[in-house]
Amino acid sequence: MTSKQSLREDMTAAMRARDTVRTGTLRMTIAAITNAEVAGKEARELTDDEVQQVIAKEAKKRREAAEAYDGAGRTELAATERAELAVLEEYLPTQLDDAELTSLVAAAISETGAQGMTGMGQVMKAVQPKVAGRADGGRVAAAVKQALQS
Numbered sequence: 001m002t003s004k005q006s007l008r009e010d011m012t013a014a015m016r017a018r019d020t021v022r023t024g025t026l027r028m029t030i031a032a033i034t035n036a037e038v039a040g041k042e043a044r045e046l047t048d049d050e051v052q053q054v055i056a057k058e059a060k061k062r063r064e065a066a067e068a069y070d071g072a073g074r075t076e077l078a079a080t081e082r083a084e085l086a087v088l089e090e091y092l093p094t095q096l097d098d099a100e101l102t103s104l105v106a107a108a109i110s111e112t113g114a115q116g117m118t119g120m121g122q123v124m125k126a127v128q129p130k131v132a133g134r135a136d137g138g139r140v141a142a143a144v145k146q147a148l149q150s
Contacts, residue, residue, distance in 0.1 A: 003048045003051040003052065003055075003091065004030070004033055004046070004051055006091075007026055007029060007030055007033070007051075007091070008030060010022075010026055011023060011026035011027060011030065014026060021080075021083050021084065021087065022087050024084075025083075025084040025087040025088060026087070028058070028084075029054070029055060029058050029088065029091075032054050032057070032058055033046060033051055033054050036050070036054050052091075052092065052093070052133055053133065055088055055091050055092055056092055056133050058088055059085055059088040059089060059092060060136070062081045062082070062084050062085040062088065063081075063085055065077075065078075065081045066078045066081035066082050066085065069081060092133065093132075093133055093134050094134065095134055095135060096131065096134045096135045098143075101131070101135055101139065101140065101143050102143060102147070104127055104130050104131065105123065105127055105140075105143045105144050105147045106147060107130075108123045108126040108127040108130070108144075109123055109144075109147055109148070111126055112126050114148065115148075116148060117145070117148055117149070119148060120141075120144055120145065120148060123144045123147075123148065124140070124141065124144055127140060127144065128140065
């Protein structure tokens with residue numbers, strides 16, 4: 001079963017359970033997946049990896065919106081965004097903790113032989129496939145930068 005089918009079934013179950021947050025979040029996510037499928041020159045079915053990327057993108061939007069609402073003092077809207085984020089995180093791979101991320105970065109640095117900030121691009125190129133959606137790009141870049149500076 002593809003991720004998209006799983007999302008549709010979960011949305012149906014959420015509708016039956018009258019879970020409005022979950023229903024709305026899954027509906028918006030399915031719409032984003034459909035938009036990604038019809039974008040470009042011709043429509044196509046997304047692979048499970050591409051569906052995961054769309055879900056990760058939607059999760060990032062919710063995370064950034066919650067931070068923006070917090071900054072503006074709109075705690076009720078931030079709470080809504082966080083509730084939607086919690087639903088989306090169920091469909092994403094578990095995130096790497098700081099120790100795992102640091103060890104992956106250290107391995108990439110030794111693999112590339114990079115030294116100093118000039119090697120940041122090489123290290124990022126080596127570590128991104130290993131991270132594969134299990135850590136935000138900003139977190140990865142910060143870890144690489146910290147490792148190269150020390």
